[in-house]
Amino acid sequence: MNDEIEEALREETGRGRIVVTVALCFVLALIAVAIALPARSAAEPLLVSVLSVLSIIGMCALFLGAAGSLHFGRRNADIFQAARIAEAIPAACVICTRRGQVVFANAAYRKFVGAGLSGRLKAPEYLYTGHPDLSECIYRLSQAGREGREQSEELRLFPGSDAPGADQHNVVLLKISVAPVKKGDPRNQILWRIEDLTAERTQQEEAFVELQQMIDYLDHAPAGFYSADADGVIHYMNATLAGWLGIELGETTSGELNLSTIIVGENSRILSDLTSKPGGETVETFDVDLTARDGTSVPVRIIHRVRFGEDGRAGDSRSLV
DSSP: OOHHHHHHHHHHHHHHHHHHHHHHHHHHHHHHHHHHSSOHHHHHHHHHHHHHHHHHHHHHHHHHHHHTSOOSSOOHHHHHHHHHHHHTOSSEEEEEOTTSOEEEEOHHHHHHHTOOTTSOOOOGGGTTTTOHHHHHHHHHHHHHHHTTOOEEEEEEEOTTOOSTTOOSSSOEEEEEEEEESSTTOTTOOEEEEEEEOHHHHHHHHHHHHHHHHHHHHHHTSSSOEEEEOTTOBEEEEOHHHHHHHTOOGGGTTSSOOBHHHHBOTTHHHHHHTOOOOTTOEEEEEEEEEEEOTTSOEEEEEEEEEEEEOTTSOEEEEEEEO
């Protein structure tokens, strides 16, 4: 936890002590006035009674303070521990009451909303009130938080938007989630988390594009390729082989194609009946005739590779045509 956060917490705790001190002084002043108002003859017994009561209260306070049952404001140790935990989380985190009052916010949240250590903080449910396309999502989260439920939503902020967290040049994807700080807590404090998923989602999209390119390479290779399970059901066929057989690409992943429908005669059973020791694999080469949709015969050579599980059952093949 950085020094600025720690200093801010000390100031907040100090303000709590000052408030208590001022309140005690005010009470003592009222007592002094009450003592001064009666006649002098009646003042001395009253003064003795008041001092006795204050002495008893003071002794009780000392014992309670020593036992740790009485403290003014919040305990420094609890505050600093909570702050250290919150600061260790990279996501913007803020704890609010069910009425939307901010109880605590970490530095990431202050940075997200553009507020300094002394700036007034808004709860997440008030950040997007001027954005109708986002406020409905925030409303659902607020309702879930008030009801003590966990829920998360994704917000997409477009370039040029003045919404908190938006970028002037790129689309920003935020994941906002709510959860009760402690289930069954009558105060029903709500923990809000705001995570920027833009970089992570961009990496996923780039990986997907690369995967699509690799599939495209395989689809348009100068040789056919398919994968079938132990029952002969074809789960994948590349575009080259599908083109030779006159099969639509949409059919190649439907699971409706079987080796028995494209291989002439009993040769399909030869490919399905391969065996090997458990955990091993086998590679065989076959010269067979495939049957195209128009009934023509396509003579091919298949290099058929099958890996077997520890139970001896054949896995999906890797077959080059």
